[in-house]
Amino acid sequence: MNRAVKLWGGIALLGVVVVLGFYGYQRFFAAPAQSSGARSTDRARDSNTVTVTKKDIVRTVAAFGELLPKEEIVLRFKTGGIVHEILVHEGERVHKDQVLARLSNAQQELKLLQAKNAYEAAKISAPPSEVQLRELEYKIAQEEYEYTLLKAPWDGEVMVLHVQQGDSVTTTTDIVTLLNRDEMFVTVDIDEVDIREIALGQRARVTFEAYPDLKFPAEVSSIDYRAVAKGSTKAVSVTLKLLQNDPRLKPGFSAKAEIVVAEVKDALQVPLSAIRTVGGKSFVAVVRGGAIEQVEVQVGLTTTEVAQILSGLHEGDRVLAVNATTRQSQTQQRNLPGAPFGLPGR
Structure with missing residues (x-):
């Protein structure tokens, strides 16, 4: 009899120890773990939230x-001959009508001098018809002489010299790029x-x-x-x-x-990823207290990163940076009439 009492008493004592042990585990270990999990969820949500701000939005x-450059031209002589002299170097700044190069032009220079003298003499004593003839010959000689000179058509910079002194050139030979x-x-x-x-x-x-x-x-x-x-x-x-x-x-x-x-300028804005479009309407997940509420918004100018909000939000609101429907938000939305993401559970 005493042995049976002792046996049952030991079993009862063991049961009490087990119950107390389980209670202690729940009190000191399981509860902190649950609290830690809740804190982790809160931290994850907080890290995914952004504040609605006002900034300039620019789409490009x-x-x-x-x-x-404004102008680029390849210059050539208007007559053929031998390059007598290059008067500039690459990279040099030049001015309009500056001589850049010249051909050997002794013959043209001689003809110009003769035509000039004949014209001057005709103006003194020759009849008008001869004066006119000598004037035309003088102008032709001037033109032929000018053909042996390469001049800058406008202010610029010598980019490339294509020839050097002594080269034989024609009217199609590139001389200077300006x-x-x-x-x-x-x-x-x-x-x-x-x-x-x-x-x-x-x-x-x-x-x-x-x-x-x-x-x-x-x-x-x-x-x-x-x-x-x-x-x-x-x-x-x-x-x-x-x-x-x-x-x-x-x-x-x-x-x-x-x-x-x-x-x-000064546009209310959220990240583009914060907006979800359903049925032609746009929504943003707003964090209020411990809950997430899907709020309909009117969107204005958008870029690849941000979107202007015309209505539905206020500066300082906290929203999810990435608006993805979660099981938690769906559960919260089920009892909201007309909620866009209030899908019935299975």
């Missing part, structure tokens, strides 16, 4: 092209899908591979009248005028232009 169209870099332009190809947003006078920002840290303001100065094939697509050539020049810029540099096609 990017395109690539190359840098070109540039006018007083104004610089960038030509880019705009995809036909984007060309409808491009207009004369639009502002742009241009960068060059040679100097990636330099940014130059520009504006659209011309738009080609037709589209041409570029691989499998069509593109329209657009020219931008640099509003700031720099001697480091060289014709032919590869360029990237970002043309401003739309802009809103």
